[in-house]
Amino acid sequence: MSGPGSYADALQGRLDGSGLRIAILCARFHEEITGALLERCTTTLEAHGVEGESIRVLRVPGAWELPQAAGRLAGLERYDAIVAIGCVIRGETPHFDFVAGEAARGLTDVSLAYDVPVILGVLTTETEQQALDRARQDGQDKGRELALAALEMGLLFRELT
Known part of the structure; x- marks a missing residue:
């Protein structure tokens, strides 16, 4: 079980995902849970300047x-970060x-092989x-945390190029 606090609590400043x-x-397995994570992830990305398209x-x-799927996406070299959402x-x-x-x-292997941040969002x-x-917004809101991690790592990797 997760301990007290959250990754998001440690962030400082505003992450601009423009x-x-x-x-x-x-x-799709455990759709109620993964769907909630997905909704919070996309909403958070958009709130931080990532355009819907x-x-x-x-x-x-x-x-x-x-x-x-992450390996295939990473090989396209089109994305600054990949978020992988699942539930077991x-x-x-x-x-x-x-x-x-x-x-x-497998997700770790992809992130190292393709030099793109892959955010592990498998509950x-x-x-x-x-x-x-x-998964819930009024709970631990892990979908939001996934988005914030993707923003931070995507921006970091851009800075390091």
């Missing part, structure tokens, strides 16, 4: 498919461990309620 191009991959949203079946809720089998671990590893929770609490 001119950034952001791709968001969103898993500079945000590309693509759907994938589930968290397992996120690294494959623990069940009665070790399937959770395989999907969550490989999704995280891994014990229960559906924990996931909902993290």
Whole structure:
């Protein structure tokens, strides 16, 4: 379970996303949760100056498919950051461990191979309620945090070129 505080609490100043191009991959599995994360992510990006047409949203079946799609997007060299949204809720089998671990590893591999920030937005929770609490705007608002991380990293990578 997440601890107190939030990534967003540590930010200083305003992140101006004007001119950034952001791709968001969103898993359809656990649609209520991933849809809430996606909505908060896009709303936050737009509130920070990323134009609507500079945000590309693509759907994938589930968290397992996120690294494959992220790799294809990164290879296009069109985006300043890629946000990967998914949700894996623990069940009665070790399937959770395989999907969550490989999704995280695969997204890390993409970010290192293509030199583009890939933001890991795969919720891994014990229960559906924990996931909902993290996804809601009146909860932990992880969708907002994903957008802020994409903005910060996209701007950083531009500065380092």
